[in-house]
Amino acid sequence: MRMTLTEKRRKRRKDARPQEIIDAASEVFAEQGFAAAKVEEIAKRAGVAKGTVYLYFESKEALFEGLVNLSIVPVFTRLADQLDQFPGTAKEQLIGLVEQVYRELIMAPKRRVVMKILISEGMRFPALVEFYHREVIAGASELMRKILIKGVRDGEFRESSFLAEPKVIIGPAIMAAIWKMTFDSIAPLDFETFLEAHLDLILHGILSPNPKK
Amino acid sequence: MRMTLTEKRRKRRKDARPQEIIDAASEVFAEQGFAAAKVEEIAKRAGVAKGTVYLYFESKEALFEGLVNLSIVPVFTRLADQLDQFPGTAKEQLIGLVEQVYRELIMAPKRRVVMKILISEGMRFPALVEFYHREVIAGASELMRKILIKGVRDGEFRESSFLAEPKVIIGPAIMAAIWKMTFDSIAPLDFETFLEAHLDLILHGILSPNPKK
């Protein structure tokens, strides 16, 4: 948001404020976590005074709730719609789902933040954890289950114990998100390479199809 | 720690205090996260006054450093020793490594706490993140790499892109740890079932060896 010196005086922009404040909050939460984030810092980055934040949000916690609502829900609705209609073999659908999860949830910094806060301070937001589980996790799991069942029915997939724990399939993606937020400055992770390895692993496994011994 | 009414008066136990305080801290950090944990609460659970905590630890942050040192390092040294010597095929070694990671790092609450704090408040402890990466992550990765190379050399494992990203193999275990700390109250995760599915997935993949179509 550019601003010359003469533009410094206050402007009244009731409509734009909430999204601007949420964006700033997302940034600060990502950098410092929920507890360490200061409302005044969020206000500064949004270009408003602290009091203005409380004009639009009840409390710091309501700010995080707003972030979840504005950045998670619409994305996942789109994800679900796209994949439910997605034609093709079960293998193609599975690849599509995994790629969508990476693009929409893992690679997008705004989405990762929500995951991070829920992991680290979930006990502070039991209702939001339940909400996130229902809207994002359970939704994705359901899609995954459908694809797996279809694949087994059509003989594309083996019948095996991963059917009892479908989330094991998406595990590496979660790890990639964690890695990006924790160890990336020490050992950078390239999402494209990682995604490729992930798909290769879950499709074929590790064992050689024709072992020497 | 049992204590009758007559035993309530203060005792001087210089040797036992640090470990007791660390244990209490581990509990409170697990429940509330680092930022939200109160030193007075930690002291209360350790059966001492707040001042006593500062008799043994410089600061709240030093308390977390102590937790990492006392609970992580010895475990991983053992893990590395065991596996480095472990005989058998690469497949057996890989299974052994994955199982050890589950038992020593994922299933043990004391160890999970460290992971959680590092994920959520890593920016507060850059030195500890680097330390954890070097001592635990890089150590385990090195073992994994050795096993994979041996497996490929011996023809047991396919040669493929997961070699470029060995951590994709351990991804589901990290996800299991996260799940336990975040969603377990909503949808409990059984480690034994999950581990079985995990091993099955990484060894064989999903695709059917003899597809119908």
Next chain:
DNA sequence: TTATTTAATGACCAATGGGTCATTTATTTT
């Protein structure tokens, strides 16, 4: 132009909690 409305401000308040230290008391030494 003047009056009215309401978005925006930031000085201020109050609670919280990390960290200190003078005092107390358990233990050891003489």
Next chain:
DNA sequence: AAAATAAATGACCCATTGGTCATTAAATAA
């Protein structure tokens, strides 16, 4: 038994920060 040592205490200090509200000023109506 008295003195010396050091472990343990918790009342206290104070920096931080979430949240409030009387005041200011931008936009709109009269």
